[in-house]
Amino acid sequence: MSRNAQDLIRFVLRRLIQSLPILLGIATINFLFVNLAPGDAADVLAGEAGAASPEFMAALRERYGLDQPFYVQFLVYMGKLLTFDLGYSFRFSRPVTELLLGTLGPTLLLMSTAILFACSMGVFLGVLAARCVNRWPDYLISVGALIAYATPVFWLGLMMIVLFSVKLGWLPSSGMQTIGAGYTGWRKIGDVALHLIMPATVLGMYLTAFQVRLIRASMLEIGEQDFVTTARSKGLSEQTIAYRHVLRNAILPMVTMVGLQVGAILGGSVLIETVFAWPGLGRLAYNAVFQRDLNLLLGLLFLCSIMVVVTNILTEVAYRLIDPRIPLK
Amino acid sequence: MISRNSLLGRFGRHYPAVAGITLLAAVTAMALLAPVLFPQGPWRMVGRPQLWPGADPRFPLGTDILGRDLLACLFYGARVSLLIGLSATLAATLVGTMIGAAAGFFGGKVDRWLMGFTEIFQTTPPFVLAVVVVAAFTPSLTSIIIAISLVSWPPLARLVRAQFLQLMPREFVLAGIVMGMSNTRLIVTQLLPNAITPIIVSSSLMIASAILLEAGLAFLGLGDPNAMSWGYMIGVGREVLRTDWYITTIPGLAVLLAVLAINLVGEGLNDALNPRSRNR
Numbered sequence: 318m319s320r321n322a323q324d325l326i327r328f329v330l331r332r333l334i335q336s337l338p339i340l341l342g343i344a345t346i347n348f349l350f351v352n353l354a355p356g357d358a359a360d361v362l363a364g365e366a367g368a369a370s371p372e373f374m375a376a377l378r379e380r381y382g383l384d385q386p387f388y389v390q391f392l393v394y395m396g397k398l399l400t401f402d403l404g405y406s407f408r409f410s411r412p413v414t415e416l417l418l419g420t421l422g423p424t425l426l427l428m429s430t431a432i433l434f435a436c437s438m439g440v441f442l443g444v445l446a447a448r449c450v451n452r453w454p455d456y457l458i459s460v461g462a463l464i465a466y467a468t469p470v471f472w473l474g475l476m477m478i479v480l481f482s483v484k485l486g487w488l489p490s491s492g493m494q495t496i497g498a499g500y501t502g503w504r505k506i507g508d509v510a511l512h513l514i515m516p517a518t519v520l521g522m523y524l525t526a527f528q529v530r531l532i533r534a535s536m537l538e539i540g541e542q543d544f545v546t547t548a549r550s551k552g553l554s555e556q557t558i559a560y561r562h563v564l565r566n567a568i569l570p571m572v573t574m575v576g577l578q579v580g581a582i583l584g585g586s587v588l589i590e591t592v593f594a595w596p597g598l599g600r601l602a603y604n605a606v607f608q609r610d611l612n613l614l615l616g617l618l619f620l621c622s623i624m625v626v627v628t629n630i631l632t633e634v635a636y637r638l639i640d641p642r643i644p645l646k
Numbered sequence: 647m648i649s650r651n652s653l654l655g656r657f658g659r660h661y662p663a664v665a666g667i668t669l670l671a672a673v674t675a676m677a678l679l680a681p682v683l684f685p686q687g688p689w690r691m692v693g694r695p696q697l698w699p700g701a702d703p704r705f706p707l708g709t710d711i712l713g714r715d716l717l718a719c720l721f722y723g724a725r726v727s728l729l730i731g732l733s734a735t736l737a738a739t740l741v742g743t744m745i746g747a748a749a750g751f752f753g754g755k756v757d758r759w760l761m762g763f764t765e766i767f768q769t770t771p772p773f774v775l776a777v778v779v780v781a782a783f784t785p786s787l788t789s790i791i792i793a794i795s796l797v798s799w800p801p802l803a804r805l806v807r808a809q810f811l812q813l814m815p816r817e818f819v820l821a822g823i824v825m826g827m828s829n830t831r832l833i834v835t836q837l838l839p840n841a842i843t844p845i846i847v848s849s850s851l852m853i854a855s856a857i858l859l860e861a862g863l864a865f866l867g868l869g870d871p872n873a874m875s876w877g878y879m880i881g882v883g884r885e886v887l888r889t890d891w892y893i894t895t896i897p898g899l900a901v902l903l904a905v906l907a908i909n910l911v912g913e914g915l916n917d918a919l920n921p922r923s924r925n926r
């Protein structure tokens with residue numbers, strides 16, 4: 318194994334260990350929520366069973382350790398978290414971890430497509446705006462970004478359904494694949510891709526707006542540096558200069574932006590998956606809200622936080638891969 | 647006369663900001679006039695359900711699936727959006743400023759602990775945390791305001807801390823320390839006034855994101871059941887999206903315009919208060 322790769326692995330491990338206190342903090346807050354919220358799991362179960370005698374409630378509390386002192390419950394909770402046991406969803410009658418892992422895949426697919434879309438769209442529009450600075454394409458793009466910041470994503474999703482599914486009939490309005498079609502192989506991939514277009518575009522909208530502004534600004538800033546003048550004097554076309562010389566130097570802030578926005582994208586996916594009936598974590602969250610399933614919601618919050626931590630570590634690794642001069646902190 | 651370089655003059659030459667403040671004034675007027683123009687409240691069934699805009703002159707924007715006047719709903723929705731946006735921002739600004747100020751002023755251990763605490767809240771995705779908080783404590787105006795401010799303060803705390811770290815070694819602060827000013831007095835009379843500009847700007851932008859958060863929560867069914875809000879209206883309209891999409895479109899446009907207005911005003915404030923970005 319090369320030295321570089323070893324460094325990278327050591328760095329990732331160190332960062333993972335450094336994030337443990339944060340995850341511990343989040344777990345503590347989770348625990349406080351469970352205990353601050355009115356009613357406990359025994360109330361929920363008793364409500365499910367209809368009327369319950371005080372003896373039955375006491376037995377339930379004993380069985381789930383709810384009669385133990387506060388700190389004992391806290392330690393038990395933490396011990397369970399270490400083995401990634403996030404408790405039991407009484408509404409779905411399945412362990413929370415199992416439910417979460419079952420829906421993680423579609424969400425990751427949706428999020429990565431949205432991020433990919435936002436970055437490529439951001440580069441394209443940002444470069445365009447910078448090359449037409451203070452002319453109408455630039456103004457149009459700036460106004461578009463301003464409106465994108467102000468648009469509620471879930472509403473935009475609904476409006477796109479009206480236009481592209483109801484009126485034009487081009488795109489499917491819900492789900493991840495055509496139910497009952499039984500496609501396999503490439504047909505199946507194409508089918509999923511078709512279902513992915515609208516939710517991924519809408520979910521990536523904020524990030525696209527951020528990236529456009531960022532790329533435009535860094536293109537303008539870097540475009541004045543000496544090496545660009547050199548490239549221009551060599552007779553390279555503006556297209557080549559923009560994409561081969563300037564853009565390379567604007568990639569790092571782009572990666573940073575993805576890291577900063579990943580939490581917002583996760584939050585957005587709760588709304589977007591609800592709108593498009595995408596079978597992922599977000600829709601699970603909506604069902605959990607609908608059924609007041611607190612255990613499941615807290616598990617979700619914890620998993621989402623882990624995803625943010627992992628993404629932040631990945632962005633730092635990406636820095637290193639993009640620019641080997643950057644030291645791993 | 648307003649001089650060209652005065653604060654108002656600079657703000658006034660910023661046309662988008664003027665457009666923003668006009669829009670914002672309209673939304674505020676809607677919020678204030680709602681009980682005057684629609685004394686019967688937004689919930690009453692007043693006409694035939696699903697009347698399209700313009701179909702009946704009594705209801706210029708039409709009626710929703712329960713025959714409620716969409717215009718009245720829109721006016722009352724402005725109240726809820728502004729109320730939640732302003733109160734949540736106020737609470738988040740207070741908390742963020744206090745935590746950031748303490749971290750920047752005391753430094754050392756206090757700083758490390760407070761920033762660690764802040765990082766916990768920055769790691770949890772804001773909207774998901776807000777959903778959990780409101781769901782855990784049953785939806786009401788209070789729980790929604792608490793949830794939104796709980797997820798909004800961390801960036802502000804970081805900002806205030808950064809400002810304080812910059813100001814701490816300055817001479818006027820050192821002079822204050824030598825004069826024997828108490829910590830509270832130093833913070834309140836010397837440091838905060840010099841850090842107030844970025845606080846005002848980011849708080850004004852925070853109102854916009856608070857309104858978006860509230861709309862999202864209400865859309866998921868986590869709104870106050872007694873308060874008519876734009877997000878709730880979008881959620882109701884969704885049920886008949888395929889045929890009567892206007893019920894969804896109208897409140898969504900209201901959110902868009904209100905948020906856009908606040909963003910424009912915020913940017914205008916930034917340009918007016920921030921001398922370095924003047925004459926860009």
